[in-house]
Amino acid sequence: MRLLLRFDSKTVREPVISRTTLETGALINILRASVGARRGEILIEVEDEKVKEIEGVLEKLGVDVVELAEAVQKDDELCVHCGACVSICPTEAISFNGEKRVVITAEKCVHCGACVKVCPTRALSLPL
Amino acid sequence: MVKTINEINQKIREGNVVVVTAAEMKEIVEELGAERAAKEVDVVTTGTFGAMCSSGAFFNFGHSDPPIKMQRVWMNDVEAYTGIAAVDAYLGAAQLSETAEEYGGSHVIEELVKGREVELKATAYGTDCYPRKEIVTEISLEDVNQAVMLNPRNAYQRYNAATNSSNRLLRTYMGTLLPNFGNVTFAGTGEISPLNNDPEYRTIGVGTRIFLCGAKGYVIGEGTQHAPPYGTLMVKGNLKEMKPEFMRAAYFPGYGATLFVGIGIPIPILDADMARFTAVRNSEIETKIIDFSVARRDRPVVRKVTYEELISGKVEINGEEVRVSPLSSFYMAEKIMEELKRQVERGEFSLTAPVDRIPTKEIFKPMRQREIKVVKSVMVKAHTIPPETPIEEAARLMIDKGLNHLPVVENDVLVGIITSWDIAKAVARNKKGVVREIMTRKVIYTHPDEPVEVAARKMEKNDISALPVVDSRKRVLGIVTSEDLSRLIAR
Ligand code: SF4
Ligand code: SF4
Numbered sequence: 304m305r306l307l308l309r310f311d312s313k314t315v316r317e318p319v320i321s322r323t324t325l326e327t328g329a330l331i332n333i334l335r336a337s338v339g340a341r342r343g344e345i346l347i348e349v350e351d352e353k354v355k356e357i358e359g360v361l362e363k364l365g366v367d368v369v370e371l372a373e374a375v376q377k378d379d380e381l382c383v384h385c386g387a388c389v390s391i392c393p394t395e396a397i398s399f400n401g402e403k404r405v406v407i408t409a410e411k412c413v414h415c416g417a418c419v420k421v422c423p424t425r426a427l428s429l430p431l
Numbered sequence: 432m433v434k435t436i437n438e439i440n441q442k443i444r445e446g447n448v449v450v451v452t453a454a455e456m457k458e459i460v461e462e463l464g465a466e467r468a469a470k471e472v473d474v475v476t477t478g479t480f481g482a483m484c485s486s487g488a489f490f491n492f493g494h495s496d497p498p499i500k501m502q503r504v505w506m507n508d509v510e511a512y513t514g515i516a517a518v519d520a521y522l523g524a525a526q527l528s529e530t531a532e533e534y535g536g537s538h539v540i541e542e543l544v545k546g547r548e549v550e551l552k553a554t555a556y557g558t559d560c561y562p563r564k565e566i567v568t569e570i571s572l573e574d575v576n577q578a579v580m581l582n583p584r585n586a587y588q589r590y591n592a593a594t595n596s597s598n599r600l601l602r603t604y605m606g607t608l609l610p611n612f613g614n615v616t617f618a619g620t621g622e623i624s625p626l627n628n629d630p631e632y633r634t635i636g637v638g639t640r641i642f643l644c645g646a647k648g649y650v651i652g653e654g655t656q657h658a659p660p661y662g663t664l665m666v667k668g669n670l671k672e673m674k675p676e677f678m679r680a681a682y683f684p685g686y687g688a689t690l691f692v693g694i695g696i697p698i699p700i701l702d703a704d705m706a707r708f709t710a711v712r713n714s715e716i717e718t719k720i721i722d723f724s725v726a727r728r729d730r731p732v733v734r735k736v737t738y739e740e741l742i743s744g745k746v747e748i749n750g751e752e753v754r755v756s757p758l759s760s761f762y763m764a765e766k767i768m769e770e771l772k773r774q775v776e777r778g779e780f781s782l783t784a785p786v787d788r789i790p791t792k793e794i795f796k797p798m799r800q801r802e803i804k805v806v807k808s809v810m811v812k813a814h815t816i817p818p819e820t821p822i823e824e825a826a827r828l829m830i831d832k833g834l835n836h837l838p839v840v841e842n843d844v845l846v847g848i849i850t851s852w853d854i855a856k857a858v859a860r861n862k863k864g865v866v867r868e869i870m871t872r873k874v875i876y877t878h879p880d881e882p883v884e885v886a887a888r889k890m891e892k893n894d895i896s897a898l899p900v901v902d903s904r905k906r907v908l909g910i911v912t913s914e915d916l917s918r919l920i921a922r
Contacts, residue, residue: 383480383679383691383760387606389744390614390756399744403762421607423482423681423689425533 304354305334307414309367310343320345323360329353334413346371346413373430374412375419377405381426388418388427433702436634436784439473443781450474450697450775452768453623453709460710469706474782475698476771477625477709478642480763481618482681482689484604485584485655487523488540488670491576492551494518495568500561501553505529506539506570513553517561521581524680524690535688540580541680543572544644544673578670580643584654586694588626588662589718592617592741592755594733594748597724602685606758608723612733612748615720615755620764621713621738625696626662628709634699636785641666642695642771645674647780650696653789661795666694677767693763695771699782713739720746726885728797806886807879809919810900810909815840818847818867825866826854836897836910839870844905848874850897876901879908887916 310319315338324331335346349357358368374396384405389397396411397418419427442448449472451459456475460468490511500517503510508530511522524537539549548569557564572578594615595601595608602608606616621627629635639650648668657663677693700706718741720733736746742761745752774780815838816825825837829851839847847870857869877886877898886898890913900909 381679383681384762385482385691385760386757387616388756390616390754391607391609395754399761403760403765405762420684423606423683424679424691425682 304349304351305371305414306347306349306354306358306361307369307371308345308347308361309369310338310345311365311367312341314365315339315341315343317364319361319364319366320347322364323357326360327353327356329357331357335415371414371430374407374409375414375416376428376430377407378426378428381424382422383424385423387421387423391417391421393417434469434473434700436699436701436782439699440781442473443775443778446776446778448473448775450476450772452765452772453477453628453698454765454768456706456709457622457712460706465703465706465710468710469700469703472700472706474772474775475628475700475709476695476768476775477623477628477698478693478695478764478767478771479586479620479624479759480677480691480693480767481587481620481759482604482683483582483585483587483692484525484687484689486580486582486690486692487521487536489519489521489577489579489581492518492520492570493574493576495563495566497563498561499553499555499563499566500558502555504551504553506536506551507531507534507542507549508552509534509536509539511536525688527688533682533684533688535680535682537680537688537690538682540670540690541675541678543578544670544678545675546571572671579667580648580670580673581651581665581667582654582692583665584656584663585666585692586625586654586664586696587619588624588630588660589621589716589738590618590661591718592720592736593723594720594753595724596722596733601723602683603723604683604686604689605723606683606756607685612751612753615741615746615748615753616758617718617738617741617755618758619718619738620759620761621716621742622711623761623764623768625694625698626664627711627716628698629705630660630708630711632659632662632789632791633705634701634785635664635696636789637787638783639696639785640780640783641668641697642677642693642767642774642780643668643673644693645677646670646672648694650785650789653793656795657790657793658795659791659793662789664694664789677763691760691763693767695767697771697775697780697782713737713742720748726888727882804883804919805879806877806881806883806898806900806911809883809915810879810911811915813838813899813907813910815907816866817841818865818870820866822854822857822862822864822866822869825849826858829854836899836912837866838874838899838907838910839866840907845874845876845899845901845907846870847872848899874899876905877911878902883911883916883919886911887913890916 332348511520513520526536528534593605654663679691
């Protein structure tokens with residue numbers, strides 16, 4: 304399961320990830336982090352069985368946690384399979400299938416939003 | 432063995448015509464050879480589905496009561512050109528809305544084809560025969576007399592691919608180009624694209640009936656900028672008969688509105704030569720990868736490339752693998768080829784002989800300009816200072832000479848710049864010391880032969896008001912300010 308953690312100016316200074324690992328013994332894989340002086344966002348991947356426990360600890364530490372069940376969403380009514388998004392994705396989550404249709408591999412998506420910004424038909428959106 | 436278009440049409444009427452898509456034809460010719468393939472196959476369907484800015488539609492709205500001779504007209508706040516008869520107008524796909532963001536003529540066309548109403552607004556000066564000065568109403572495709580898609584330049588045979596050598600992201604009509612050769616984009620569908628299957632333009636010419644966005648359309652001549660083998664077509668078709676699934680309004684972020692246009696052209700296999708032409712492979716179709724970071728007409732060529740390499744999704748640039756995005760939809764192009772194949776097989780679409788040929792030789796000339804104004808003609812002498820200059824001294828120099836910018840130079844080479852704003856900040860913080868501590872090190876600069884428009888855009892994008900002018904060894908030759916430039920560009 305992927306979790307998006309949002310930090311405010313207070314929690315951003317705390318070593319919350321390490322603390323969560325210590326308390327839960329869970330392995331946390333950081334997929335993407337953008338942390339500034341006053342706020343930050345970290346995308347992590349954790350084992351499904353540990354999700355609730357980890358969420359509990361993080362929320363206790365004052366972090367806002369969002370479960371990301373889905374990858375970036377593509378509206379197939381709008382998408383014309385032009386592929387403009389394909390070379391933009393940093394994790395190669397977007398590719399052509401055998402039918403030359405553009406498809407998204409959900410497991411590879413790190414919710415960075417880069418593809419959303421380049422789509423000429425506004426077919427892409429982040430599920431938040 | 433020679434076939435005529437009439438004989439092929441006879442077969443279409445009798446229901447025993449043999450039609451294959453351009454993709455299928457490659458295999459057939461490889462297996463049977465051109466002679467036999469020409470005997471077996473009568474028609475090859477080709478297709479393309481790309482963003483084509485040079486598209487739009489003519490409308491005749493009918494007369495209001497009392498009548499108006501439109502002087503300016505808008506459809507959903509997108510202005511159309513009405514410098515023709517009273518209620519005729521041309522709406523360009525790339526024209527932007529005056530009120531809505533990321534909305535343009537292409538979106539208006541799409542709404543109409545989807546059966547929706549749009550707002551029509553017009554103003555006029557009023558005449559004895561057309562007294563009305565203003566009108567606002569709603570219209571749909573059913574309400575207008577004619578709605579004719581007319582695209583001056585479509586169906587590009589091949590097109591330059593794009594990349595970006597600079598260190599900033601570029602948003603262009605070729606899509607978003609990542610910094611440092613981060614990606615490559617290209618347009619066109621290569622071996623299945625209409626003109627690549629008839630490179631001598633024997634069967635595609637003036638009057639050729641085509642599939643245009645789901646309707647029957649016609650080639651009315653070569654397109655603008657036609658320059659074989661970068662050939663183009665001018666096409667028209669009845670907007671009222673078009674289907675929304677074969678077109679799509681688009682907006683390239685940071686660039687503007689455009690229209691994805693679906694075109695299919697059936698190619699009669701008149702003889703073995705036509706079979707050979709339609710067997711063309713992506714590996715034989717060459718184009719160039721161009722560096723879009725140079726905002727000039729003649730952009731540097733990074734390398735030559737074939738459509739086969741582009742379509743593979745990866746190309747090599749300077750020894751590194753770079754990922755590629757097509758901007759034309761191969762999925763839609765195939766769908767169009769299949770649809771056209773079905774229509775010909777069912778006898779719904781017959782072939783035409785061109786009434787006139789389009790040129791097989793033509794060059795694309797640059798614009799005749801009065802002069803290209805370059806930075807050299809506006810730059811002024813720059814006062815430069817060494818990095819060890821005390822801040823106070825720099826401040827005094829600025830005040831005495833009335834300067835806002837001082838390039839910082841060490842061993843003859845530009846190493847930084849300070850502005851009056853940097854000085855003001857330093858003073859406000861009571862900071863003493865030398866210029867090196869407060870200067871901006873990443874200086875944005877220009878060259879003496881850079882056009883003034885390019886220099887002006889650099890300042891605008893980076894929100895700065897002056898650029899040092901340097902030579903190839905980064906020695907400071909002068910400085911240009913936005914004030915000097917705006918005076919010159921406005922003139
Ligand atoms: S850029 Fe948009 S329209 Fe093109 S393939 Fe991606 S999602 Fe589809
Ligand atoms: S959101 Fe980012 S990671 Fe996910 S598909 Fe789009 S570009 Fe790729």
